[in-house]
Amino acid sequence: MKIATYNVNGINARLPRLLEWLDEQKPDIVCLQELKADGERIPEKAMAEAGYGAVWHGQKGFNGVAILAREAEPREFGRGLPGDPEDEQSRYIEAEIGDVIVASIYLPNGNPQPGPKFDYKLQWMERLLARAEELFALERPVVLAGDYNVIPTDEDTHSVDAMKNDALTQPESRAAFRRLAAMGWTDAIRARFPSGKIWTYWDYQAGAWQRDAGFRIDHLMLSPVAADRLCAAGVDKEYRGREKASDHTPVWIELAEA
DNA sequence: ATGGCGCCTCCGAGGCGA
Numbered sequence: 253m254k255i256a257t258y259n260v261n262g263i264n265a266r267l268p269r270l271l272e273w274l275d276e277q278k279p280d281i282v283c284l285q286e287l288k289a290d291g292e293r294i295p296e297k298a299m300a301e302a303g304y305g306a307v308w309h310g311q312k313g314f315n316g317v318a319i320l321a322r323e324a325e326p327r328e329f330g331r332g333l334p335g336d337p338e339d340e341q342s343r344y345i346e347a348e349i350g351d352v353i354v355a356s357i358y359l360p361n362g363n364p365q366p367g368p369k370f371d372y373k374l375q376w377m378e379r380l381l382a383r384a385e386e387l388f389a390l391e392r393p394v395v396l397a398g399d400y401n402v403i404p405t406d407e408d409t410h411s412v413d414a415m416k417n418d419a420l421t422q423p424e425s426r427a428a429f430r431r432l433a434a435m436g437w438t439d440a441i442r443a444r445f446p447s448g449k450i451w452t453y454w455d456y457q458a459g460a461w462q463r464d465a466g467f468r469i470d471h472l473m474l475s476p477v478a479a480d481r482l483c484a485a486g487v488d489k490e491y492r493g494r495e496k497a498s499d500h501t502p503v504w505i506e507l508a509e510a
Numbered sequence: 511a512t513g514g515c516g517c518c519t520c521c522g523a524g525g526c527g528a
Contacts, residue, residue, distance in 0.1 A: 261527085262517050286527085288518060313518050314526070361528055401528070420528065455528070456515040469528080499516080499528080 253507045254278070255354065256488075257397035257470050259285040259453075259500035263316070266498055267295055273491055274302050279504060280322045281349050283356035283397040287316030290342075294318075307331075311342035317356040317398070319347040329353055335379035343376070351510055352478070353387065357398030362419030370419050373401070377428035381435070387475065388435055393507070394475040396437065399500065401469055402429040404439070407449065408468040420469060438479040440472040440505045441487070453500045454492055461492060470503045481507040 256279040260266040290310035299306050305325035310316040319326050326347035333344040343358040362373030387394045403420045406412045415421045433439065441450060451466025460466065474482060484506035492501040
């Protein structure tokens with residue numbers, strides 16, 4: 253079972269790229285982020301025609317997440333991250349597909365820091381950790397996949413110096429991310445590739461793609477039962493170089509059947 | 511230091527991202 257995460261940066265602007273990737277790579281489960289669409293603007297029909305059932309948590313203009321399942325209907329397991337009824341940003345959805353529980357995560361960027369956006373990021377991470385505790389306790393295969401907006405270590409960016417004041421590298425952001433690992437969640441890419449520079453995002457600006465100046469911020473975190481089934485992982489890097497690409501590229505894992 | 515690029519909304523330009 254192939255499970256992928258892809259920050260599309262506008263699902264309508266990215267529709268040809270998304271359909272092409274689904275057709276070429278045939279992922280079984282896909283976590284999408286940054287739909288930047290809601291209601292009628294969600295291309296539900298195009299996804300169905302491509303053979304994917306879906307659960308959506310859209311938002312007009314910004315944010316928006318979804319989970320797709322190939323030749324299946326995902327069962328919604330949760331919508332919105334618990335812990336703040338005032339939070340109206342669409343950044344989190346969960347679904348069950350077969351015996352696997354998947355969450356699609358669009359963690360707040362948090363820039364500029366310090367400031368209210370950074371505070372929101374850290375509070376959101378606390379809520380994510382609380383939800384992760386609950387999912388962990390189920391002792392089931394669970395995959396928390398998405399755009400975490402955290403560069404976990406200095407090895408995960410092309411330039412430590414350029415990012416030293418960025419919300420993505422701050423000690424508080426990294427400490428909260430590390431608590432997932434401390435709880436028992438496995439960073440799938442690092443489990444398969446313990447060292448080396450692996451990017452999942454390249455800025456549109458300043459020739460970042462051409463210079464291969466990226467970061468690793470899209471992660472798939474696996475519960476112990478899921479980690480036991482991990483048999484492959486990778487980054488579909490070439491899609492970042494295609495016409496009208498997102499600034500992120502898909503990241504995927506392969507889990508053995510139960 | 512700033513803006514660079516691209517997407518969004520709803521019409522010329524500003525907000526937002528990372």
